[in-house]
Amino acid sequence: MRILVTGGAGFIGSHLVDKLMENEKNEVIVADNYFTGSKDNLKKWIGHPRFELIRHDVTEPLLIEVDQIYHLACPASPIFYKYNPVKTIKTNVIGTLNMLGLAKRVGARILLTSTSEVYGDPLIHPQPETYWGNVNPIGVRSCYDEGKRVAETLMFDYHRQHGIQIRIARIFNTYGPRMNIDDGRVVSNFIAQALRGEPLTVQKPGTQTRSFCYVSDMVDGLIRLMEGENTGPVNIGNPGEFTMLELAETVKELINPEIEIKMVENTPDDPRQRKPDISKAKELLGWEPKVKLRDGLPLMEEDFRSRLGVPKRN
Numbered sequence: 001m002r003i004l005v006t007g008g009a010g011f012i013g014s015h016l017v018d019k020l021m022e023n024e025k026n027e028v029i030v031a032d033n034y035f036t037g038s039k040d041n042l043k044k045w046i047g048h049p050r051f052e053l054i055r056h057d058v059t060e061p062l063l064i065e066v067d068q069i070y071h072l073a074c075p076a077s078p079i080f081y082k083y084n085p086v087k088t089i090k091t092n093v094i095g096t097l098n099m100l101g102l103a104k105r106v107g108a109r110i111l112l113t114s115t116s117e118v119y120g121d122p123l124i125h126p127q128p129e130t131y132w133g134n135v136n137p138i139g140v141r142s143c144y145d146e147g148k149r150v151a152e153t154l155m156f157d158y159h160r161q162h163g164i165q166i167r168i169a170r171i172f173n174t175y176g177p178r179m180n181i182d183d184g185r186v187v188s189n190f191i192a193q194a195l196r197g198e199p200l201t202v203q204k205p206g207t208q209t210r211s212f213c214y215v216s217d218m219v220d221g222l223i224r225l226m227e228g229e230n231t232g233p234v235n236i237g238n239p240g241e242f243t244m245l246e247l248a249e250t251v252k253e254l255i256n257p258e259i260e261i262k263m264v265e266n267t268p269d270d271p272r273q274r275k276p277d278i279s280k281a282k283e284l285l286g287w288e289p290k291v292k293l294r295d296g297l298p299l300m301e302e303d304f305r306s307r308l309g310v311p312k313r314n
């Protein structure tokens with residue numbers, strides 16, 4: 001099986017590559033423009049005979065021969081996707097069109113990593129896949145959430161019109177080792193702040209919720225979806241729901257009980273609550289997450305300590 005992973009130098013993509021490379025029958029090709037990803041995440045595979053890394057921007061066509069495409073390329077942290085919103089929407093729309101064109105030409109199966117942000121600021125809780133969402137089409141997050149919604153539309157239109165085999169995963173907040181230290185997402189921010197001895201910045205009001213999935217569970221869910229018979233969309237995430245204040249308290253307790261928690265201004269259109277209904281993933285993929293937040297945070301702490309050079313105190 002020859003497998004293309006777009007965005008494979010990023011956080012989730014590099015863990016997915018590790019898992020796919022475990023199977024000796026797989027050849028893995030990564031295409032990435034290194035906007036938020038890094039070759040460092042893939043260093044153990046560079047030079048491996050079953051692995052290839054291409055510097056490529058998915059907004060340009062890619063002509064290669066593959067059997068499967070995991071299409072992850074897209075900046076995921078709000079600070080990065082808002083940095084150049086026109087580029088973000090081009091990545092979601094033109095990038096997905098290009099990858100669907102590739103899938104059509106070579107007859108490959110393609111999986112899109114969509115997002116829980118397609119539900120916007122949800123009015124239904126928890127969110128099932130049947131919920132159409134509550135999204136601002138002209139806001140500062142729209143390049144990402146509307147971009148992913150168009151990407152999902154393109155996937156289904158190619159499927160209906162050209163018979164392409166598609167899979168859509170709606171990923172909910174995922175965390176783990178290899179996240180960018182200054183990525184700006186909440187779990188990486190809090191862990192880096194706790195280790196640097198800086199206050200944990202809880203954006204107001206602090207009662208907004210998220211549900212955090214450990215990256216190994218995520219990768220397992222994505223592979224099951226790709227290998228299974230269902231197009232999706234399927235929610236993949238951990239239903240354990242926490243307010244941002246609860247998350248800050250947990251990080252404080254586990255990593256640095258002396259640290260201060262500081263309330264700071266939030267950004268526009270921040271969803272107030274988010275929790276996946278994972279009945280479909282359980283039923284169709286036989287999947288559910290195994291790693292609890294309290295078990296996953298220390299694994300991420302260990303990785304951040306070694307990258308920041310902050311040894312554990314005894």
Ligand SMILES: NC(=O)c1ccc[n+]([C@@H]2O[C@H](COP(=O)([O-])OP(=O)(O)OC[C@H]3O[C@@H](n4cnc5c(N)ncnc54)[C@H](O)[C@@H]3O)[C@@H](O)[C@H]2O)c1
Nearest residue numbers: 007009010011012033035036037057058074076171173174
């Ligand atoms: N991590 C999460 O919580 C989460 C949640 C929902 C959805 N997702 C989706 O999962 C995917 C991976 O997210 P992540 O957390 O690993 O993010 P990440 O930023 O670490 O990885 C994204 C990768 O895509 C690459 N990339 C960006 N634009 C590109 C382009 N135009 N051409 C080629 N490569 C490009 C980046 O360099 C990076 O390596 C994204 O599609 C994201 O939208 C992630």
Ligand SMILES: O=C(O)[C@H]1O[C@H](OP(=O)(O)OP(=O)(O)OC[C@H]2O[C@@H](n3ccc(=O)[nH]c3=O)[C@H](O)[C@@H]2O)[C@H](O)[C@@H](O)[C@@H]1O
Nearest residue numbers: 076077078115116117172173185186189201202203208244
């Ligand atoms: O799971 C998803 O579908 C989406 O979730 C995230 O978007 P978001 O939930 O806004 O992620 P964060 O930036 O980590 O913010 C989560 C919450 O933490 C808060 N926050 C963030 C950073 C911080 O320092 N402090 C803080 O309280 C934010 O206000 C927000 O309420 C990801 O960044 C998207 O890539 C992904 O598609």
